[in-house]
Amino acid sequence: MMERKGIVLAGVVVGLLGAALALLGNPVNMGICVICFLRDTAGALGLHRAAAVQYIRPEIPGFVLGAFVSALLLKELRPRGGSSPAIRFLIATLVSISALVFLGCPLRMVLRLAAGDLNALWGLAGFVAGVFLGVVFLRNGYSLGRSHALAAPNRVIALLLALALLLLLVAKPPFIFSSSTGPGSMRAAVAVSLFAGLLAGFVAQRTRLCTMGGVRDLILIRDYHLISGFAALFGVALGVNIMSGAFNLGFANQPVAHQDALYNLLGMAGADLGSAMLGGCPLRQFILAGEGDQDALITVFGLFFGASAAHNFGLAASASGVPLAGKAAAVAIILVLSAMAYAFGSGAEISAKKSSQEVQAG
Amino acid sequence: MTERLTHETIGETLVLDTRGLSCPEPVLATKAMLSRMHSGKIIVLLDSPAARDNVMRVARNAGWQVTCTSDTHEFRLEISREAR
Numbered sequence: 310m311m312e313r314k315g316i317v318l319a320g321v322v323v324g325l326l327g328a329a330l331a332l333l334g335n336p337v338n339m340g341i342c343v344i345c346f347l348r349d350t351a352g353a354l355g356l357h358r359a360a361a362v363q364y365i366r367p368e369i370p371g372f373v374l375g376a377f378v379s380a381l382l383l384k385e386l387r388p389r390g391g392s393s394p395a396i397r398f399l400i401a402t403l404v405s406i407s408a409l410v411f412l413g414c415p416l417r418m419v420l421r422l423a424a425g426d427l428n429a430l431w432g433l434a435g436f437v438a439g440v441f442l443g444v445v446f447l448r449n450g451y452s453l454g455r456s457h458a459l460a461a462p463n464r465v466i467a468l469l470l471a472l473a474l475l476l477l478l479v480a481k482p483p484f485i486f487s488s489s490t491g492p493g494s495m496r497a498a499v500a501v502s503l504f505a506g507l508l509a510g511f512v513a514q515r516t517r518l519c520t521m522g523g524v525r526d527l528i529l530i531r532d533y534h535l536i537s538g539f540a541a542l543f544g545v546a547l548g549v550n551i552m553s554g555a556f557n558l559g560f561a562n563q564p565v566a567h568q569d570a571l572y573n574l575l576g577m578a579g580a581d582l583g584s585a586m587l588g589g590c591p592l593r594q595f596i597l598a599g600e601g602d603q604d605a606l607i608t609v610f611g612l613f614f615g616a617s618a619a620h621n622f623g624l625a626a627s628a629s630g631v632p633l634a635g636k637a638a639a640v641a642i643i644l645v646l647s648a649m650a651y652a653f654g655s656g657a658e659i660s661a662k663k664s665s666q667e668v669q670a671g
Numbered sequence: 672m673t674e675r676l677t678h679e680t681i682g683e684t685l686v687l688d689t690r691g692l693s694c695p696e697p698v699l700a701t702k703a704m705l706s707r708m709h710s711g712k713i714i715v716l717l718d719s720p721a722a723r724d725n726v727m728r729v730a731r732n733a734g735w736q737v738t739c740t741s742d743t744h745e746f747r748l749e750i751s752r753e754a755r
Contacts, residue, residue: 312728385720387744392693447699455691458718458744517721522694529695530702530729588693604693 316534319516320541326505327420327542328549330368334497337555337564338424340546341368341509342417343591344408344580345565347609348616348625349493350474353486356613357620361491365478367499370471371506372592376599377468378507379514388463390603393453393653397587397604398611400649403642404583404591405615409625410639411435411576412566414591415520415584418577419539421566423546425558431570435577439643440524442578443585446650447529451586453653456604464601467609471599475503492565514596521581521590565628572631572639579642586650689726690718690745697722698729705733705750712751718744726750 323341330340339345345362352363380386408414411432413421418436421429477485478499488494496502512518516538523536550556560568567573584590587608589597594612597605619625624635631639687704689697701715717723723746727737735752 312724383720387719389691389718392691447695452692452696456693457691517724525695526725530698532725532729532732534725534728588695 313534313537316516316518316538317541319512319518320538320543321545322512323416323509323518324420324423324542324545325549326509327416328423328546328553328555330497330502330505331420331424332549332553332555333501334495335502336492336495338421338426339413339417339492339565340420341505342413342420343372343595344405344414344612344616345412345417345492347405347591347613348409348620349488351613351617352488352493352620354477355484355486356617359620359625360486360493361488362493362620363486363488364493364496365474365485366496366506367475367478367502368506368509369595370474370478371503371508372510372513372595373467373471373599375507375510375512376514376596377471377510379511380600383515385514386464386601388459388461388601388603389456390459390463390607392456392604394604394607396453396649396653397608398614400583400586400646401594401608401611402615402618403646404580404587405612406619406624406638407576407579407583407642408591409576409616409619410631410635411573411580412626415577415581416542416590416592419520419543420546421563423543424550425556426563426566427558427560428563428566428568428570428573431573432577435574435579436521436581437524438574439578439581439583440521440585441528442647443582443650444525444529446647446654447525447585450655451650451653452655453586453604456602459603463603466603467598467601467606509592510596510599513592514599517593517596519589519593521584522593524581525585567626567628567630569626569631572626572636575639575643576626576631579639579646582643582646582650586646684712684714686714686716688716689722690716692722694719694722694725698725701726701750702729702733705730705735708752710752710754712749715748715750717746717748720746723748
């Protein structure tokens, strides 16, 4: 079936890019990590002071540009918004902080596993648990409510912001920070990163690739579609890592990772409970923002804010472990997200009406 | 919500309006409704291509016939199955 081939192909492309970017200069096991790249970009803009993670990652504007081009070609640019924007911002903030306790978004969790980092197994357990909890709320009627069509200029806001980031990257004005050591100093060439981001954004828009969605649909509606892309992504990244010698099985000495099992699990659980509440993983939010979805763009702003807050407030983990405040945050985030999901337990009334007449869409 | 409306379908077509809802809500609502019907027809209104694809795939996998008509950014799915 064409649709199935498409999603598998998207998984193959993103898995290949994720593994290849790490070989081409991005940090090891971090070929693509949406949250880490947002954190680096926030640092470059001076929004946090962690000197080791400051760089405008070209993949970030690339995701948006790729999704925009694909949506333009498919006539799927849809300026929409208005579905509980402030709460989306807050959920996204918590998703970012939680992901930085684990040290990666769901996509990086898969790439870490594919490189042999067994700490990510705890992340995987948390990922499934977080999505499962999200599914429980969804089954009980959780909803942030309906979005509405918005004025046409909204369709290009994410695009213009992405272009502005690229301009700052190329022009290098003095107020932009740039790491000289640490993960922020490890980068593939700008053109390579930008092209990779573009390609990932393009295929992810076409196929609706979403890491969280794969597990969610499997649990919620027994649908294997998205998870087949997820599996392909893992398989291809694993293959590339084994062939290139980058595969290193074990818990110890894994790059940009810590060995605190409980907080690897809780960090990813919070990130994916939040992603389930937002309707998509961080990568998916970029894709939707590129399509003109203002709720997704607000979500991206929240992810960006959360990534900055995680470092400003000393919540983010590092290779040496999770700070006490980060541990407390990981637990609190799951509780707060659960309370939010409970509060929005029957947020949208799905109207169903009977009709013996033809009902036109619109 | 959907539960109390699904019993009123005999002889008429039920229209499920999922416009504006984000995934997976449209597919959940459709699935909940189809699971209570053995045959017949419903109409689902959507405005997201991703939700349209998901609803079509899930309905077809469950043995229903689906036809889609679109009006720029909105979609109307007719989901039906004959009584066996």
